[in-house]
Each structure stands twice: as structure tokens, then as C-alpha cells.
Amino acid sequence: MAAVDLSTHPGHLARRLQQAHYLLWNTMVSEEITSPQFAVLNALVAEPGLDQRTVGERVGLDRSTIAEVISRLGRRGLLDKVRDPQDGRRFLLRLTDEGLRTHRKLTVRTARMNQVFLAPLSAEEQTVFFDLIQRVSDAAEGLRNPAESLAAPS
Amino acid sequence: MAAVDLSTHPGHLARRLQQAHYLLWNTMVSEEITSPQFAVLNALVAEPGLDQRTVGERVGLDRSTIAEVISRLGRRGLLDKVRDPQDGRRFLLRLTDEGLRTHRKLTVRTARMNQVFLAPLSAEEQTVFFDLIQRVSDAAEGLRNPAESLAAPS
DNA sequence: AACAATTAGTCAGGGCACTGATTATTTCAG
DNA sequence: CTGAAATAATCAGTGCCCTGACTAATTGTT
DSSP states (O other), X not given: OOOOOGGXXXXXXXXXXXXXXXXXXXXXXXXSSOHHHHHHHHHHHHSTTOBHHHHXXXXXXXXXXXXXXXXXXXXXXXXXXXXXXXXXXXXXXXXOHHHHHHHHHHHHHHHHHHHHHHTTSOHHHHHHHHHHHHHHHHHHHHHHOGGGGSSOOO | OOOOOGGGOHHHHHHHHHHHHHHHHXXXXXXXXXXXXXXXXXXXXHSTTOBHHHHHHHHTOOHHHHHHHHHHHHHTTSEEEXXXXXXXXXXXXXXXXXXXXXXXXXXXXXXXXXXXXXXXXXXXXXXXXXXXXXXXXXXXXXXXXXXXXXXXXX
């Protein structure tokens, strides 16, 4: 039969991990705001006035996906979009008061949720967990644009 | 400002890990067949004649999602659906020859891809990687149905 | 000043993932 | 045997995620 054991497939594990996170987020943080949406709010708290593309870069979303997420946040009145007077291609993004309030509220809940999520691991294991995932992700990212790893932009 | 560092958020890490995997899968395994689709093929190689719901359970997909995935595989001629004569609610699933061929081909490529994906980790680290992710995922899963963890079905 | 290359954002299209409601069939209780 | 509960699958609706094609604006070169 030659079937394979999925539990040895990192892709399958990655998918399960995300599903597990989704579940916990939904029950412990919010049913309205999703985790990627929170990441966008957070990026704009750190750096108000960013343009759409840069926000996408900060949170790891491509141009199409970030456009959708931002449009949803805009519809909910959590952020404002204004054309950059300096560069008519860009939209500058800024949280509304409501957006700031939402971010503050979710920050607390997210911290609680992360604790529960990571509770099965000891403190040292949590560190390793972050480190291993980050190294694998970074390496795969690096394979996309082999040039970007080096500091010689010609 | 009170913004948070996303790299300490397991949800964000999980998403990045999946994106990284998606990237590698697309370039090293297939642009036609996705990783969840392969998981379904694999489940049916292991246990031909499963019904849709059970396949979903094996690969970790809910009833709606598994229906879509199976419909796509059916359209591509990789599997057949027949009503269970014993139970008219079920559809029994079975790979076609083409489905079997596809599974064989992708199994080889998937193994290569997994090696590349995990290459940044030593052998021991890979074991830890699997273990930690699995423990976190299982624990979160367990929170959904607290009863399921115990062997006392009333 | 004019034209090519680059860049920000949109749009169409395909696929994954979940919830809640609905339909068809089977099973179980009385 | 009949009506209620359970189960397999579908459907509608929302959101994430990517690619490739396109538009509009800017930058850089001649």
C-alpha cells in the first residue's frame, strides 16, 4: 500500500498547529477580530501612518491578502485610509480611536490565550519551540530569494 | 504605544510556518495537488473505501472542507465516489489508477521536500520539533471536547 | 520633456478552513 | 410500526492565502 504516516510530515503538523490556534483564539480572544487582523492593528500601533504594502511586510501577508484584511478593518471602522500627498500611489493607514480601544482589549486576552496555548510546554521548551519554528520558517523564506540573504545588493 | 512583538506569538509563528511550507510544497512537490489533497490521497491508500467523514477525521478536516477537497479530487479523476449500499447516507471513496499513480509520484517528492524543509535542524532537533508541536496541538484539541480525553464514555 | 522601469494597489480566480442551517437517511424508543 | 434523535453530506456565508494580470502614479534616464 505504501501509505505514509502524516505525523512525520511537518506540513501536516503546521496545519494542525494553526487549526489548534484558531480554535483557541476563537474561544478565548474574539469571534469578530481574527489573529491576522490583530497583527495588523498591532503593526499600526507600533508605527502609525504606515502604507499598506509595508504593513503586509511587517505581518507577513502578500499584497492581495493585506488589501482584503485592511478593507475589512476599514469597514468595521477600526482604521482610516488616506492617500499619501507625497506619493499618490500609497495609502497611509492609521487606527481610529475604536481601533486603538480594540487593540488594547485584545492585547490582554491574547496574552492569556498564549499562556494557555503554550501551557503544555515548560519554559525552556517554549523557548526551543519558538527557536525551531523560526529557524525552519526563515530558512524556507530564504530559499525564495537567494540573493536577499547576502548584504550585497549589487 | 504598547505594541507587542509578534515573534513571541505562537499563532503568528504557526502561520509563518505554514506559509513557508506552502512555498516549498509549491516549488518542490506540485502546483496542481495541494498538501491537504495529498493527505486525502494518502488516507485512501492506507484504507480504501473510507467514507468522506472518516477521511476528514484522519487528515484533520471538518465536514465542509473535506467535501470541497474531495470534490476537487473527483473532478480531476483521482478518486471515485459510490453510495454505500449498506448505508445510503455515506459515500465510499476509492482512488482511481490515476489517483494511485499520483500518490506514488508525490510520495517521493514529498519526502525530498520534507528533508529540505527540516534541513536547518539537527536530527535531535527534528524530533523535538515534532514532539513540541504535537503536544501543543493535542492539548488545544483536547480543550474543545474535555470528555474525549477520558476513556469513560458515560 | 518624454519614455521606460519600478512601485502601490486592485481585481479575477483557485484553494483552504470554519460555522450554522438544511436535506436525506438510518437508528432508536415507545 | 411510527415518530424522534442521530448521522452523512450539502449549501450559504465569512475570512485567509496565494498567483498572475492590470491600472495608476512615480522615478530615473536620456
